[in-house]
Amino acid sequence: MSRLSLLLIGASLSWGATIPAQFHSQAAGARPDPAVEQWWTSFHDPELDSLIERAVHANLDLKIAASRLLEAKAARGMARADLLPSVEASESSQRVRGGLTQGIFRPNAGSQSSLLAPFETNIFQQGFDASWEIDFFGGKRHALEAATADAAATEEARRDTLVSLLAEVARNYSELRGTQRRLEIAGTNINLQIDTLGLTKVRAEAGLGTELDVERQTSQLAATQATVPALEGARAMSIHRLSVLLGEEPGALTAELSEVKPLPATPPAVPVGLSGDLLKRRPDVRRADAEVAAARARVGVAHSDFFPKITLTGAVGRQGTSFSGLTLGAGNFFAVGPAIKLPIFTGGRLRANMEAQKQRLSQAQLAYQNAVLRSLEETENALTAYGREQERREQLQRAAHASQVATHLANELYTRGLADFLTVLDAQRQQLTVEDDLVQSDTAVVTNLVALYKALGGGWNR
Template sequence: MVSIRTVAPALLLLLAGCVSGPDPKPPEMPLPAKFSEGNLKANGDVATSQWWARFNDKRLNGFVDAGLAQNVSILQAIEQTNAAAGDVTVAGAGGLPALNVGASHTTSGELGSQRTQHGSLNTSAGDVNVSWLLDLWGQYRRAREGALAELDAAYANVDVQRLAYLQDLVTSYINARFFQARIAIAQENLKSRRETLELTKFQLDAGAASRLDVVQAEGLVNSTIAEVPGLEISLRQQVHHIATLLSVSSASVMSEIQNNTGQPVFRGSVATGVPADLIRNRPDIRQAERNLANATSQIGVAQAQLYPTITLGGDISPSYIHASGGRKGGLTTWSFGPTLTLPIFDGGRLRAGVDIANSNAKTQYFIWKQTVLTAIQQVEDALSAVSRDAQTVSAFQAEVKSYQEALQLSTASYKDGASSLLDVLDAQRSVTDAQESLAQAVQQSASDYVLLNVAIGAGYVPASPKAAVAAGSPSTAAKAPVVKVSDKKAN
């Protein structure tokens, strides 16, 4: 005959291994084998890639390094991981034994002519309470499992904020340099147009030009002067935004920007890898996958509430009484026993909780899937642009060169009286338009390069170990299971 002392521990151990609800599994979806304009070569870990350094701009490099360590949005995300770590402890605490100890001391007596002869009474008491809810169905284990997934999602969010910071800062820097280039173009053209105005006035004095020619030349000078303040406003707005990202004064950023180094120009190519690489390298996809894991764990939490619970509890309350009349003594009360709670009728609340948890998990799966699809589109769009931007820049460079030559020829012809002022003014406008188009093409090329690197999830981890420590502890999301995908083309 088997002893109850042998069976009971084994039964408790078996029940302790029961966990309600489905286990979180890596989500799956079909993915194309490669990007439409990419190749089949996979990327490695691009998290530490300092892609902005390929602009060869020391000021930009300094801004990026400073911002990764002190950007407010990144620091907020790091602080949120501390709260998420606390949630892990809170989530699992319900399944652990709880011990509460209390003590008290009271003095009582009577006043007045009708008082008894007992005098004062001193009572010292203590209380020790122990309770342990047996987590037979894994409610708290699932809750802690979900909280760990939520912690991983919080760490992934830090990386999301770093990527967003990189895109915002580098793009703002590119825009600031673009407006600087536009201002330089306007000032250069203003000088040329003033020279044309002086030449026209000289021609008027010599009888070779009319007053109309002078007025037209003056109008072109004034329109160029009017253009500069708007460009300076746009430049300062970009500088102010950079200062906000860096948490420094705009004056210090302006002093750095005023040392003009020209527009950032990228030359070369970007290894985009294959769509499956995005599952590992994109922090927003990892965050969505961890949110899905958390939602899946909550199904088990909701299901466990449908089943009975057993709580082991005990209480010991010793007390000691001492009266002023010499009477004294102690008393200790105690109790111990299990409590069974079985949900019978709740109006469907617990069943509805399970349905809600299932629906939330499905929603998180669709969010993850949409995040993956959006990431693929972002890479496709940026890759298409980067592969063609160089052709656009080259064409505008040739256009500027042609129109500058045309301006030289028309100006020389005007001085000789062989052409009209209108030819010169048209040539100047053409040069200005071509120069502005070239500056904008360079700006767009640099911005597309930024978008492509952000789209593949590159550069969000500080390359320096000291910077990484300053920015926060290593992400546990890196230890999350790799998401499985079908390596085949989607329909």
């Protein structure tokens, strides 16, 4: 059995985490090759390829993640726009009606007087207003950096959703094929046990056996038949899950997936790669890295709040006035000048905000280290599970062959009267158990390999 051979590297991570030079766990067939991006094609199962392709285009969780990415990119565009001047057009008009000292003289309750007759004044103005906050102290620039990092983190979250989707489709598909195979084995054993029950009844009627043998075989048959409903339920649930993963109703793929097909075949060599490659492939690690960058940029924004904000403002336009039907003329106007805002007393708000942003940065750095350690743990566990299950499957293959021979011999000896019926029952029970365990192990080898590919971050760049 081959062993995992990996080149030695040491990688220091930018936010204080380190990774080992190589993976500790070993698995048969693992090789240092980072080509894991199209890992599902290594199973050479066209139906699995089709399901994955359809899931990538129709899965609702992936569509939600894509929408969040567009939202984050729009927020980045808003932050970029804050660095540029803003120009607005405006137009206004007012009509003022009144008179000097209107309402002073009231000779009687039913009249109003004024020194001058009421007049009407129309005022209109058209122009453009412009403003530009000069980013002397980097607040706007840091805000753009934070928005850019947020968009990058959202992109990695979408990729993480994609990696999980690919793995879940492959896992549920493999479990479906494994369950179908277990149902086949149960059906075969049920038929054999029915034949044995018939033979037992004939021998009992001929005086060569006993009613106890008949009842024991009847019990064995019923116990085997009892396993079928649970397996049928598991088969249905796998189909339901696959249907939902493809954005369809739970039973939509029942007709398509009901045909019994073999488990996907595992490749002879598994491209594991170097432990340092996890930093390049794992979307959750890349997301945590982007979140650190965003938190660091927000510390810069908080720092810039301590300094003055200088804004250049300007206006240009035309305005005019008409008075009681008399046009007084219109003229152009122009205004420009700076505005300065300096924080003098804020009640400690700025310092508190700075401390809060620093703590968020510290949290993001710790989360990054945790993401790296978690990725290493998941990969080590997946390598261990895959390698140990391969060894278990080899033992079960030998046990399955031996149990088939034992059942055949037990039946022959019982027919000749050289063995009691308990020997036959034990042989049948052992054969069914071992064959079912073997199929479950075959399935586990495939699903553990899928988990390994997921731990390696394979498939995110689709």
